[in-house]
Amino acid sequence: MSRTFLNNNRGVTPVLSSLLLTVVAVAAMAIATTATYVITNNLRDTMSERVIIEDVWFNNQTRTIDIYIRNIGKTAIQVKAVYVNYTSQNFTKPFNLEIGQHKWLSIYEVWTPGSLYHINIVTTRGTHIEEYNTAP
Numbered sequence: 001m002s003r004t005f006l007n008n009n010r011g012v013t014p015v016l017s018s019l020l021l022t023v024v025a026v027a028a029m030a031i032a033t034t035a036t037y038v039i040t041n042n043l044r045d046t047m048s049e050r051v052i053i054e055d056v057w058f059n060n061q062t063r064t065i066d067i068y069i070r071n072i073g074k075t076a077i078q079v080k081a082v083y084v085n086y087t088s089q090n091f092t093k094p095f096n097l098e099i100g101q102h103k104w105l106s107i108y109e110v111w112t113p114g115s116l117y118h119i120n121i122v123t124t125r126g127t128h129i130e131e132y133n134t135a136p
């Protein structure tokens with residue numbers, strides 16, 4: 001009788017398949033939960049990023065364009081790139097603004113009086129701050 005009991009494997013396959021299916025489902029949900037957390041956390045930071053350009057000065061002595069920027073959002077920002085007339089420019093790096101902080105950003109650009117300049121500032125999270133200004 002004990003030999004027939006050990007050779008009877010009819011119940012093993014459904015139990016193993018159910019167990020494997022449960023492990024796969026739990027692993028998939030763990031990955032989905034982690035991905036959702038990462039995506040929503042990044043989205044929340046990006047949406048709470050608010051920066052404004054308060055003033056632009058075309059400095060005659062240093063031949064720079066000086067931009068006064070204020071962080072009015074709910075997260076700190078870091079400027080990744082600055083474009084003047086769609087051309088990448090050098091600026092004072094690293095340029096970080098904490099919540100409520102404001103300061104000058106200097107762009108080393110030779111400018112022409114009376115010309116129109118499109119200034120585009122890009123943060124590390126992809127926020128664009130754009131403005132058109134005419135040099136005096």
